[in-house]
Amino acid sequence: MASGLHKSEVSNPVLRWIDARLPVVTMMQKEYGTFPTPRNFNYFWNFGALAMVNLLIMIVTGIFLSMHYTAHVHYAFDSVERIMRDVNYGWLLRYVHANGASMFFIVVYIHIWRGLYYGSYKAPRELLWMLGVVIFLLMMATAFMGYVLPWGQMSFWGATVITNLFSALPLIGQDIVVWLWGGFSVDNPTLNRFFSLHYLLPFVIFGVVFLHVAALHITGSNNPLGIDPKGPQDTLPFHPYYTAKDSVGLVAYFAFFAILVFFFPNMLGHPDNYIPANPLVTPAHIVPEWYFLPFYAILRAVPDKLGGVVLMFASIAILFVLPWLDTSPVRSMRFRPLARPFLFTWLVSFFVLLYCGGMPAEEPYVTISRVATAYYFLYFLVILPLLGRLERPLPLPESIARPVLRGGGPLPAGAVGKPMEKA
């Protein structure tokens, strides 16, 4: 073999030729074949792979939709109706894309919850977590702009309300809003730039996901026990164990997705978005898509507009510093009996906010939103930092293999490193 080429062990001659010059096959084998992965993953560990599949579905359906979509205020609404009625399988493309956005947020919210419960954000995975938060912000921007594109009543008024939030910033607020709009109201330039950015951002997300997964493959995965693997007896090769387990999750995911698309395709949407945008008629209730509701509730919980905007952004920004707010050395909530109920209460506060965000801004929802908002921040800023110091965690298992194989008891002699059935 000529010098400078990679020594490829791939058996297929064509692949070997490529692999010797650009070792992508070797790299894939290393990262997704033999990659040592904790042996005790539960189904929560499916959701990263599901998010990846979801991202690809969104990109593919989005590309085909854009072949028939017209980003102009006079044609956008009708072009979407044409996709639904005249384009072959256009209805399917659109329903998969629209419900795919909801699926994406369901999957990513569960993915984030897994991180919170098992302490996956803690050292050494802080940067991996922060890249996740960047992805989450990009997802929200992309989804917001996507919802504007059909140019229905909710598209128009949602865009107006949310872009107007920036006007609360002192001095420069109004200029920022005009700059975002590209004019003096939400209009054609706004729709055009939103379409342009809505097409671009998923590829940016793709790039950040690459870094996210690259960072994961440096630190290795966390696991339900939150302890580090102590040796080969604690890990399994990613393939076939987790490719198989991820496939199980994928089937369940597609089943759920199909039920949404084929039986309840408009359940998560808003009927007002089937009315063409009309700048002269404001809908009675302007509500964002369900996945924004918790943050919308935080925004409305504060009587002052600027305060609301700041708190809403802070509710996500706080996730960036979470690895340093949680002072406990123990990752998994399984071993944190005191912190666990507080975390579940935080989850309740998140759902309460989600519910209140969809209700009119009146009593009792405003007061309930205020209490839930207060707890949302209290958990991160006070409870977690204090608990790390006050709590006595349960004793951690010595290794992953022990509790898996022997209910926490000692291993039989010679069992270490052998497949499970021989132990």
Ligand code: HEM
């Ligand atoms: C497009 C969205 C996302 C994709 C495609 C994605 C992809 C992945 C994949 C494939 C994994 C490894 C498999 C797994 O552990 O489930 C992973 C792990 C992880 N992700 Fe994400 N992710 C996304 C969003 C996020 C977000 C929003 C966060 C947090 C704010 C996040 C935090 C993490 C953490 C902490 C891990 C390590 C988990 C562990 O080892 O226990 N991810 N991600």
